Amino acid sequence: MGRTLTYPKGVSNTANRYKHRATYDLGPIHRIINDAQVVHVSFNPGPDDPFPAIIPMIGQMGSFEYPSASIDEPLECYLHGYVSSRIMNLARNSEGQGLPICVATSKVDGLILSLTPNSHSYNYRSAILHGYASLVTDEEEKLWAMKMITNSVLEDRWDHSRVPPDRAEMSSTVILKVRVVDGSGKIRDGGVSDERKDYDNDQVTSNVWTGVVPVWETFGTPVPSGDGKVSDVPEYITSYIANKNAQNRALAEGAVKVVLPAEEQH
Amino acid sequence: MGRTLTYPKGVSNTANRYKHRATYDLGPIHRIINDAQVVHVSFNPGPDDPFPAIIPMIGQMGSFEYPSASIDEPLECYLHGYVSSRIMNLARNSEGQGLPICVATSKVDGLILSLTPNSHSYNYRSAILHGYASLVTDEEEKLWAMKMITNSVLEDRWDHSRVPPDRAEMSSTVILKVRVVDGSGKIRDGGVSDERKDYDNDQVTSNVWTGVVPVWETFGTPVPSGDGKVSDVPEYITSYIANKNAQNRALAEGAVKVVLPAEEQH
Numbered sequence: 001m002g003r004t005l006t007y008p009k010g011v012s013n014t015a016n017r018y019k020h021r022a023t024y025d026l027g028p029i030h031r032i033i034n035d036a037q038v039v040h041v042s043f044n045p046g047p048d049d050p051f052p053a054i055i056p057m058i059g060q061m062g063s064f065e066y067p068s069a070s071i072d073e074p075l076e077c078y079l080h081g082y083v084s085s086r087i088m089n090l091a092r093n094s095e096g097q098g099l100p101i102c103v104a105t106s107k108v109d110g111l112i113l114s115l116t117p118n119s120h121s122y123n124y125r126s127a128i129l130h131g132y133a134s135l136v137t138d139e140e141e142k143l144w145a146m147k148m149i150t151n152s153v154l155e156d157r158w159d160h161s162r163v164p165p166d167r168a169e170m171s172s173t174v175i176l177k178v179r180v181v182d183g184s185g186k187i188r189d190g191g192v193s194d195e196r197k198d199y200d201n202d203q204v205t206s207n208v209w210t211g212v213v214p215v216w217e218t219f220g221t222p223v224p225s226g227d228g229k230v231s232d233v234p235e236y237i238t239s240y241i242a243n244k245n246a247q248n249r250a251l252a253e254g255a256v257k258v259v260l261p262a263e264e265q266h
Numbered sequence: 267m268g269r270t271l272t273y274p275k276g277v278s279n280t281a282n283r284y285k286h287r288a289t290y291d292l293g294p295i296h297r298i299i300n301d302a303q304v305v306h307v308s309f310n311p312g313p314d315d316p317f318p319a320i321i322p323m324i325g326q327m328g329s330f331e332y333p334s335a336s337i338d339e340p341l342e343c344y345l346h347g348y349v350s351s352r353i354m355n356l357a358r359n360s361e362g363q364g365l366p367i368c369v370a371t372s373k374v375d376g377l378i379l380s381l382t383p384n385s386h387s388y389n390y391r392s393a394i395l396h397g398y399a400s401l402v403t404d405e406e407e408k409l410w411a412m413k414m415i416t417n418s419v420l421e422d423r424w425d426h427s428r429v430p431p432d433r434a435e436m437s438s439t440v441i442l443k444v445r446v447v448d449g450s451g452k453i454r455d456g457g458v459s460d461e462r463k464d465y466d467n468d469q470v471t472s473n474v475w476t477g478v479v480p481v482w483e484t485f486g487t488p489v490p491s492g493d494g495k496v497s498d499v500p501e502y503i504t505s506y507i508a509n510k511n512a513q514n515r516a517l518a519e520g521a522v523k524v525v526l527p528a529e530e531q532h
Contacts, residue, residue: 012311012315012319037374037481038372038390040306040308040320040370040372042308042318042319042320042368043318044310045278049278050366051278051366051367051396051447052308052309052310052318052366052367052368053278053368053394054308054320054368054370056372056390056392100317100318101317101318102317102318102319102320104306104320104321104322106304106306106322111419111420111485113420113423113427113488113503114427114492115427115428115492115493116428116431116435117412117413117416117427117429118435120416120419120423120427122303122304122419124322126322128320130317146383147383150383150386153386153388154377154379154479157383157386158383160474160475161380161381161383161386161474162381162382162464162467162470162474165382165383166463169382169384172384173384191489191491191492192491192492192493192494194492197432198428198493199492201428202495205493205494205495206495206496207428207496208426208427208428208494208496209490209494209496209498209499209500209503210490210493210494210496211488211489211491211492211499212488212489213420213485213486213488213489213503213507214486214487214489215303215483215484215485216483216484216486217482217483217484218481218482218484218515219377219479219480219481220479220480220481220482220518220519221480222478223457223478223519223522224477225457225458225476225477225478225522226457226458226460226476226477227458227460227464227465227471227476228458228471228476228477229468229471230472230474230476233475234475237379237479249484249486252486253486253489256489256491
């Protein structure tokens, strides 16, 4: 077993509250990003606009240089989405290192229903990355990233669809590559936690139901649409759906059983 | 029926692609925000930090001044979350109108599996708001917002838990109020859409399954935890879960059946 790689802690990515829930380890942070169907990408449109912008994109961690790198090793973040020309132009025209962006995702795993609203919470997994985004210009790297991103939506889909993309498709597709500077994750799991003033109060405990409602993403029955003439839903799709549904449910239900750290127990 | 209120279109919130999917109407945008369990809030930490920050928060649209305002009327966005002291200090110290922020959320409703990766997509609903955030200092307004936010996690939970918050809880809770400047939403629904070069190619259509996999959020069986001594899960919880599960599923499955606009049909 090697050492655990962590992102550097700076002012911008260090947790101020519930520090035990925070992680700076590459592995868990990269996993949270890769599990997300959508990431939110923030950037500054320009000096005339006071507001940061956020656009939803698909993001995956990977290393084109070392394709066999594991999830807990240094990786870049590749982004694809309904990309406004703004972010692409900003990344294309950014001088030096690239466009400074923030990538974020959060997934709720359960509702924490405690005695009083102030102790309510979610079980959740969230992560952010800060880094510099630039356009992928190498055709081989772009193709590699397109395949990784397509397969993140549905495992093995790339090889089961019409590939490779033709010249027009390659030139109309823009992939952003983010050189990650730092990152952090936050994971809340476990059950309900309350304060003594409430759990010692019979009037309160006898009137309020407390517990956790697990929450997970469900994939439904595939609905045929469009021009494909394959009549039965292929096994790689049905098994992906079955596996994901089982995993998602097990994760949300399993999170409830995690024992809370001492500072939150009584 | 009155007129439909819309947000002003500016450079920062106007869609460049798939314009028919975009909406500037207050109603749909506010609904997408209110349906989200988590919103992502972006702000700029300061002149020394090149990166915008994103934090996950709980957000709800409402009007304290006109509490009976409907969802398609002008509303403020109220935010609560695991708030780093950074955003609160920035909002507290921001001069003039407040801290410029962006609020965003996206929900995937289905995987669009078309003939070729370039035509793959999601059914989804996303929305952003730009506005100026300031701290809610009026106690009555803060209490009203806390109740609205708690009940957005689980309908009627506020009145079924230990309320009102005591003095310590009121002072430790910080609520941000966002005066909305503009906003936009994007909704993609319907089935699969491909290009002629693929749907006219028997070799392609006979080998690729095309269709939509609906995706929705499922609430599981509540798991008792903590100090509440109510033995049976109360009806307001079980019925909320049953209703949400039915609604979420119907929305994802219903989205597949929406007829695509002419420009995407063939």
